Amino acid sequence: MPEQAISQAQIDEVYPKVAQIVADALGCEADEVKPKSSLIADLDAESIDFLDLVFRLEKGFGVKIPRGKIVEDARGPLPEAEFETKGVVTDAGLARLREFLDEVPAERFKTPLKAADVPRLFTTETFCKVVIRAQRALAG
């Protein structure tokens, strides 16, 4: 079933709380966090920070975010073999990522893109969408 679109208004609604949680998890000031900030490239997030962030979002919004769900959702209906080849995202994979991560500025989709570098694309808005999807899942 195709995913129900997420509107900018829905993102804006959860954004202030998500941005504060991002700032708390990364130990930076709230005004350093912008909607299009890449958490890794702009805010120096590491893997432990993503773990921290996801747990904080779960607590803050009362939702469950299954482990590995973000990358799995990013891949969408594409089998892993069609999404990446030898660790590099395929053209089909890139098309899927551009669609799924439509909040990410287009110029950040560099090629070749290593599958391991997909989290480098994630922005504060990406996590707003993660929360909205988790809220939808909760609501059934």
Place this chain on the structure above:
Amino acid sequence: MLGRFRSFSFVDRITRREGGRVEGLYTLPLGVHFPASLMAEAVGQLAAWSAMAQLDFALRPVAGLASAVHYHRLPSPGSTLALQADIERCDAEAVAYSGKAFIDGRLAMELIDSVGPMLPLHEFDAPEALRADLHTLLGAGAAPARFAGVPTPALHDLQTTPGERISAVLQVPDVADAPYFADHFPRRAVYPGTLLMDALASLSLQLVRQSAPLAGSPVAVTKVSQTKIRSFTAPGARLQLEALLQDIGPQRARLKVAARSDDKAVASARIEITPWSAS
């Protein structure tokens, strides 16, 4: 020689495993200083036993995050810690839990929302040996009085500006100088995150003891929050530690602390220090 499961293991016996709750006991040896931070280590180890068993000893959690640790009572030699951990979630990525330590029925330490990332267990220890250890802990229990203490943190190049900041270089012991590396861990020696937090706490106490209006008052670390251990520290490493005073008054001092290795962040936390009466 102090072997595996001897020098840095703070669960003597696991008394209950039911649902997400696990309980255990640990008796502090006589005549040995037991840093308060090791109460959090004990609860973390209890949760780790449960998590490793749940994941069939394929993965083990390592120190990662803790929202808060509250210290209510300091442990004294010979006292018994009644430990409990409530596992909120345990999967291939991480274990999330909270826990408590009681002394004589009174709450001594509370660990809130701790998350330990999972790593392949075989990199740290022999799975079969750990299975056997768990069997011992669930049965007769481990031999008592195994802990021989930890070396006082070796802090060098201390630079203090009372009322503002303190920094120092922490020389992490070599394997030969610290028996705990045999236990932490047998296949890969890692400086325990709880000892790093103890060193940061000790540095913070030094600053507060020189800063008005708490200078000269008996004080103790009563809360450590937003703890994040970002990377492993190997034996023999030199870490730059820093504590910055955020605010201080007659009832409380709050500090931001961090440890770095060269330019890489290793750990960070916030520490609260308050006047303390031993009674």
